[in-house]
Amino acid sequence: MESSGELVALPVLVESNYRACTIPYRFPSDNPKKPTPTELSWINLFAKSIPSFRKRAEADDSVPDAPARAEKFAQRYAEILDDLKKDPESHGGPPDCILLCQLREQILRELGFKDIFKKVKEEENAKAISLFEGVVHHNDAIQDEAARIENLIRGIFAGNIFDLGSAELAELFAKDGMSFQASCQNLLPRPWVIDDLDKFVSKWARRSWRKVIIFVDNSGADVILGILPFARELLRLGTQVVLAANDLPSINDVTYVELIEIIAKLKDENGKLLGVDASNLLITNSGNDLPVIDLSRVSQELAYLASDADLVVMEGMGRGIETNLYAQFKCDSLNVAMVKHPEVAQFLGGRLYDCVIKYNEFSK
Known part of the structure; x- marks a missing residue:
């Protein structure tokens, strides 16, 4: 389903006291004109990613004068981050993870860069598609259901490592x-x-x-070898599965259009995913254009499909930890992601590359 019209709140979200960003960068008592230590730490984290984004942009042969424009992106984004260090309220601040992502994407798009990770996404999707059958057969061979579900969850964690938004992983x-x-x-x-x-x-x-909504994350191994085997297992039970993907490209996140193409390549002529009927698998446009998401602003199509959901899955660090870790829903919810920033590990009291599986069972 294509996204259209204004964005609305996810109907199963408990909107009272909802705050998309998980980590508080500042508190009401903080000086509005002075950056907090947390703000400075995160501004520096985004600054650290600039060289890898510039390198990807330089290699984008769909953009005329890509190297010069990539340099302009790097300079402009660095200047904005420096401005935020001096005055947190500049550029629409105070900053949080949503604003810092928005500013980066805005500059790239203004300079003509629509999808600087397109080539690497295509390469990784092709590689993961070739491995899909083997991963699924390995899961199917696990007779004990509890062990099989744990293996599927571990597959989501393993796939989630493919994240080019992390400077270290890139x-x-x-x-x-x-x-x-x-x-x-x-x-x-x-x-x-x-x-x-x-x-x-x-x-x-x-x-x-009966119905599960999964907010998917990265292209390649993440969605193809992590999420799709998990979704296929739900389909085997007769559950309807809705995969919600980004409207526009952002880092190496899979988009709605890309996900439709991936599913088409994996289905056989009878519409099955390695023997499992996929007629209950729906793909929708989340209306989002960032690697993080504010669930009070999703597409009307997704809102319609999610109105009777029994389980919402927030997958990936951006959607499931940096945003929405503490979101409350009118149904069951699952946050599943890997910790890929030291700052997130510190906030959670865990380790870098630690795993998060947070399950909330809804009770009326």
């Missing part, structure tokens, strides 16, 4: 690439920083969910 990826199976095997051991896996598996066994 550098590692450029150097070595990423192995999905190795990532699965090298996850930090349980207990994770937030670990509701057993509670989630227990609820799964009760077959309570």
